[in-house]
Amino acid sequence: MTKRPTPSTFRGNKAALPSKPCEACGRPMTWRRRWARTWDAVKYCSEACRRSKNPDR
Numbered sequence: 797m798t799k800r801p802t803p804s805t806f807r808g809n810k811a812a813l814p815s816k817p818c819e820a821c822g823r824p825m826t827w828r829r830r831w832a833r834t835w836d837a838v839k840y841c842s843e844a845c846r847r848s849k850n851p852d853r
């Protein structure tokens with residue numbers, strides 16, 4: 797019996813999180829818990845990216 801997790805299990809766990817590219821820098825951003833409610837509206841990975849795309853605000 798082994799106690800350590802298999803690599804395949806570890807990978808599958810990580811892939812379960814959704815991700816999408818940031819519209820500003822194009823970097824893939826992984827789902828965060830704080831985005832649970834706004835994930836659909838999230839377009840930028842950080843506040844800096846949001847500002848760079850929306851210099852007006």
Ligand SMILES: [Zn+2]
Pocket residue numbers: 818819820821822823840841842845
């Ligand atoms: Zn970004």
